Amino acid sequence: MTAHLHRPSLYGEAINKIACEIGDATALQPLFNYTVSSIQREFGFYVVSIFVYYAADDAAMLLAQAGQSSEPAPIGAIQSADLGIVGEVIRTRKSILLNNVFENPHYVAPEGYPHAKSEICVPIMHKQFVWGVINIESDQLNAFNDEDRIALETIAQHLADAVDHLLARAERAR
Secondary structure, three states, rough: OOOOHHHHHHHHHHHHHHHHHHOOOOOOEEEEEHHHHHHHHHHHHOOEEEEEOOOOOOEEEEEEEEEEEEEOOOOEEEEOOOHHHHHHHHHHOOOOOOHHHOOOOOOOOOOOOOOEEEEEEEEEOOOOOEEEEEEEEOOOOOOOOOHHHHHHHHHHHHHHHHHHHHHHHHHHOO
């Protein structure tokens, strides 16, 4: 993982690069795949995931994932929105930054990433509706800071706008 001292200088350039590519997306799944792989590559995070929230089922489904695991969770894996940090972010609509996951009673170890020690999770929201979350895990304690949170919230907003645009375009095409 990239050291904290070096990441802030990457934020502006990385966010702009990711935002431009997100804005050019023409389909949802490639958008999600690009987003997780770009965040993982640009910031050097251990694992990056995007979950979508299904309010009717009160569950989150894993849509895309990038990172360092020999056995990642399968795309399509379902998690109750009552569980874990992902669920807590969905319920509260607020980002959560944990620099020691073992100190939080809501933490649920992610499948395929047994070495996770820190986590940051931000909501992907559009018009006060939680569409999903970007979830980042680290294999180091104290891996995240407020600059990471702000950068990820910015990317999450660009992603929410792109998803809204693609869904609106698909609706108009019907």
